[in-house]
Amino acid sequence: MHRPTDVPRHSIYYRYQVHQPWLPQGAAVQPRAQVVIVGSGPAGLVAALELARHGVPSIVLESELQVSLGSRAIVFTRRSMEILQQVGVADRMTAAGLPWRFGNSFYRGQRVFRMEAPHDPDDRFFPMLNVQQQYLEEYLVDACAAQPLIELRWGNRLVGITQQASHAELRIDTPGGEYTLPTDWVVAADGGRSPLRTMLDLKLEGASYEGFFVIADIRVDLPLPTERLAFFDPDWNPGNTVLMHREPHGIWRVDYQLPAGETPEQALQPESLKARIDASLAMVGHAGAPWEMDWASVYSARTLTLPDYRSGRVLFTGDAAHLLPIFGVRGANTAFQDSQSLGWHLAHVVKGLAGERLLANYSAERVGAAREIIDEAGKSTRFMTPPTRGFQLLRDAVLSLSLQHAFVRPLYHWRTSRPHEYTHSQLNATGDDDALFTAGPARGAPPRNVRLGPNDYLLDHLGGGFDLLYFSTADALPPALQAEIDTVKASGVAVRVTAIGAAAVAGADTCLTDPDGHLRARYGVGSTGAAYLLRPDQHVCGRWLTLDATRLRAAFATALPR
Structure with a gap:
């Protein structure tokens, strides 16, 4: 019989709530x-x-x-x-x-x-x-x-x-x-x-890297901004990498690579954690700062x-x-x-x-x-923890050259996660006008947010199903296009029509006036009748300089294969 612990987990900043277990009440088989x-x-x-x-x-x-x-x-x-x-x-x-947007890489005390x-x-x-x-x-x-x-x-x-x-x-x-x-x-x-x-x-399938890292959350008062800090080859951990991040509630994440020969079990011993965290605090100019441990773990890059x-x-x-x-x-x-x-x-x-x-x-x-x-993360991982002697030599050369030569410094870039673009998705509309656009999110890309006013953005108005962005100054959708939209809705598919350019457009669920043309410029649209079709995950599955009922019908047939 499963016995999950009902003792709240320890934390110096977060109060854990223990929920009541759901019990089957004697029913051996539940409804499907x-x-x-x-x-x-x-x-x-x-x-x-x-x-x-x-x-x-x-x-x-x-x-x-x-x-x-x-x-x-x-x-x-x-x-x-x-x-x-x-x-x-x-x-x-x-x-x-x-919130934050800056990251800093240091080598031998120099950013x-x-x-x-x-x-x-x-x-x-x-x-x-x-x-x-x-x-x-x-x-x-x-x-x-x-x-x-x-x-x-x-x-x-x-x-x-x-x-x-x-x-x-x-x-x-x-x-x-x-x-x-x-x-x-x-x-x-x-x-x-x-x-x-x-x-x-x-x-x-893929690769696992040999290096291990400790992540430790500590409460400590550091007068430093919320920016990522990365230290390469520090004196206290030669050949390795140390990362530091500020968290809410006075917590700092210290993330460091284990020295060669040290096991994860050894790394999590209190004396080892204390020595490495003290060294990390000294490295950022706050030697001897009092701190309290909340949580620590070990991970490897895979x-x-x-x-x-x-x-x-x-x-x-x-x-x-x-x-x-x-x-x-x-x-x-x-x-x-x-x-x-x-x-x-x-x-x-x-x-x-x-x-x-x-x-x-x-x-x-x-x-x-x-x-x-x-592919992207592998580049960062091989820089952080070189898997071979050859990668180690290359990384060391970059570190050394970066002290005096700016052209190598972008190699420190950690290639932040970005949303994938489904450029070759089988759900993308064929025969749309994607290649004719000179701006805006491409077919397969996520949408581009646009500020419409104080605390009002384009993505606030989208979501829940397919979104059709229709750009027009007319007072109504074209009758044939409206009929096709009604047919799609009648089939049970959720479609929301957002008309952009006029205060009131018959047939649209939402109207955005876009008085200065900023939204149209961000989406590369200049003509009446242009449109974007967004999937329910908001990725673009088709865009047209001129949309008609036949093209929309084909787009839905492709996006929802029967």
Whole structure:
């Protein structure tokens, strides 16, 4: 019988809530569910909220009774915040977090590179926001609790799975005994050590790096800005790398590479932690500053992915699907994009609005995204922790040259996580006018936010289904186009029409006047009748200088294959 601990986890800044376990009440077999999500980390909870936004209920299984131990993911990108805005927690994240956009690399006491992430008035969110993962999970749990289509079952541990052609049967252990839960679909969001991945005997592909890193969260008063600090080859840790980040509530993340020959077990001994943290504080000019430990762990850099994120009735997302190095804030930020994509793909299949081949597109797109990230992250990882003597020599040459030669300093850039562009997606409209545009988000790219007024942005008006941005100064949509939109809506597909250019447009759900033409300029539109079609994950699947009913009908037939 599963016995999750009911003792609140220790933290010097976060108060853990212990939830009551969900018990089967004697029923050996539960009613069949449409979707069961295994894991209540960020990937699982975002997937549940995305499914609910599309009207699909889900059951979330969590083996523990409280949110995750330790700060874990602490840096969230602008695109992640845009996704979290869609599921209703961005405001709480913004209120709790520390925004930033600069990163600094040091060598031999000299700053040799300063990264500046772009930020302009059209951006609602900063490039990066620091918040500990416990708070993110708390906000997502609260959002799920407020959503009647989501049932979160605490203290429920998956112990077995049997797959049939049309469904899966899950065997689940709880403090009240075991039960069986049949379900049409399973979402594996059970983390880097995914039990579901093990049960299905699936193997990750890619590389693991030999170096180990300690991450330690300490409470310490440092009069330093919220900027990433990276120290290469410091005196106290020669040949290795040390990273430091400010977190909310007076917490600092100290992240350092283990010296050669030291085991993870040795590195987590109190005397070892104290010596390295003291040395790190001295390195930033605050030797002897009093500090208090909250949490520490050891990790290694890995660039691994499943080759297919679907296995029968099981769909993988987040760390269960791939393991990515944290350099460049890629872990949780990639998981949000996975789960947002999975949510709309699976919802349209469950609702009968597309065939199961749509799920193959989810896998192809997100595996492609993982492989792109692995390629980028591998460069950063090999710089941080050279895997061979040759890479070590190259890294040392860059370090040495950077003291006097500016041309090598961009090699320090940590290639921050960015949203993947589905340039070659099978859902993209064929024969649109993408190649004729000279500005705006390209086919397959995420949307570009635009400031419309005080605390009012374009993305505030989008979401929940497909979005058609129609640029026109006319007082009504063309009759044939309106008829086609009505036909799509009548089929059950959610489509929201945003007319841009006139105060009132018959047939549009929202009208944005764009008096200074700024929105049209950002989207490269100058003519009446131009349009963008955004998928439910807001990526552009077609754009036209002139849109008519025939072209829109073809775009939907491609985006929702039957």
